[in-house]
Structures are given as C-alpha cells and as structure tokens.
Amino acid sequence: MSMTTLEDLLVEQVRDLYDAEKQLVRALPKIAEAAKWEDLQEAIRNHLEETKNQVSRLERIFEELDKPAKGKACKAMRGLVEEGAGASKGKSEEPLTDLAIIAAAQRVEHYEISAYGTARAIALQLGKENIASLLEETEDEEKAADMKLTDIAGDLMGQAGDGKGRTEVEKLPRKSTQAGANSRRAARLEFDAKTVNQRL
Numbered sequence: 353m354s355m356t357t358l359e360d361l362l363v364e365q366v367r368d369l370y371d372a373e374k375q376l377v378r379a380l381p382k383i384a385e386a387a388k389w390e391d392l393q394e395a396i397r398n399h400l401e402e403t404k405n406q407v408s409r410l411e412r413i414f415e416e417l418d419k420p421a422k423g424k425a426c427k428a429m430r431g432l433v434e435e436g437a438g439a440s441k442g443k444s445e446e447p448l449t450d451l452a453i454i455a456a457a458q459r460v461e462h463y464e465i466s467a468y469g470t471a472r473a474i475a476l477q478l479g480k481e482n483i484a485s486l487l488e489e490t491e492d493e494e495k496a497a498d499m500k501l502t503d504i505a506g507d508l509m510g511q512a513g514d515g516k517g518r519t520e521v522e523k524l525p526r527k528s529t530q531a532g533a534n535s536r537r538a539a540r541l542e543f544d545a546k547t548v549n550q551r552l
C-alpha cells in the first residue's frame with residue numbers, strides 16, 4: 353500500500369495490531385495449558401477473552417476508517433509468540449516454567465502497549481476521538497494484564513528454590529517506565545496544586 357497521509361499510517365498500524373491480536377487468540381490457549389499455576393492459567397484465559405474483544409474493537413476501528421478489516425503480517429508478534437511457546441520447555445522446577453511464561457507474556461504486553469499508544473497518538477492528531485478512545489480501552493486492558501502478571505511473578509519468585517519469600521515487585525524502582533514517570537508527574541502536579549491552594 354502506498355502511503356501518503358497520516359491516516360494511511362494509522363490504517364497500517366491498525367492492520368499490524370489486527371494481525372498481532374489474531375495471532376494471540378490462536379496462541380493463548382496453548383500458553384494457558386502450559387502454565388502450571390492456577391492463578392497464571394486463569395489470568396491467561398481471562399486475557400484470551402479480552403483479546404477476542406480487542407479483535408472486535410479493531411474491527412469497529414476499521415469500520416470507522418471505512419476500510420476492510422484486513423491484517424498485515426506482524427512479524428514481531430510471530431517472534432514473541434514463538435518465544436512464548438518455547439518458554440515452558442526445559443525447565444525442571446515448577447515456578448521456573450511459569451516465570452518463563454510470564455517473561456514472554458510481558459514482552460507481548462509491552463509490545464502491544466507501545467503499539468496501541470502510538471496508534472492512539474496518531475488518531476488524536478487526526479481528530480479521530482472515537483478511534484482514539486477505542487484504542488485507549490485496549491491499551492488500558494494490556495496495562496492491567498501486565499500488572500497482573502507482575503503480581504503473579506512476585507508470588508512465584510518467592511516459591512522458587514532460592515527465593516526469599518514473596519518479592520514486593522511493586523516496591524522495586526521503576527525509574528525507566530513511562531507509566532512510572534507519568535504517575536510521578538501526576539503526583540507532583542497534585543502536590544503542587546495542594547501547595548498553591550494552601551498559599552492562597
């Protein structure tokens with residue numbers, strides 16, 4: 353497809369996501385089956401249901417863009433899914449299998465968070481607010497799924513042979529994440545607002 357406008361770029365990004373999500377709908381049942389811990393299985397199965405809904409959301413976006421719902425092979429997701437399928441193999445200790453699955457699944461979530469964020473920014477630039485909010489709904493689900501996986505990993509690391517009890521992952525420094533930077537910025541703004549109010 354020749355690309356001349358920002359809207360063309362948005363369509364291409366949505367096509368990439370459409371293929372990526374459909375690959376996940378096929379892959380997640382096998383990954384859930386490979387997981388040993390019930391909490392992890394349940395989290396992956398819940399995310400499978402969310403992912404099916406995300407596919408429908410992208411179809412609504414294609415309608416809004418007046419384009420056919422057609423994917424564009426997402427090679428990055430194919431690689432991530434392949435790594436995920438290999439993650440459960442060759443680990444003898446039970447928590448390690450699940451931790452390896454989580455490591456692969458979180459790479460998937462971060463890839464998606466980034467791709468949805470970019471697509472949403474382009475949609476906003478084009479004044480397509482409906483599309484931007486549909487993209488944001490999915491982005492929020494991916495962020496929640498990522499946090500859930502972090503939480504489960506904290507429990508599992510405590511169970512690993514050399515673990516020292518549950519790791520409070522949420523207390524680890526998160527300097528490099530955009531979400532962390534945003535929440536620190538929000539906290540700072542709130543603090544500044546309070547200080548200003550007190551002075552008035």
Ligand SMILES: [Fe+2]
Nearest residue numbers: 373403406464
């Ligand atoms: Fe997704």
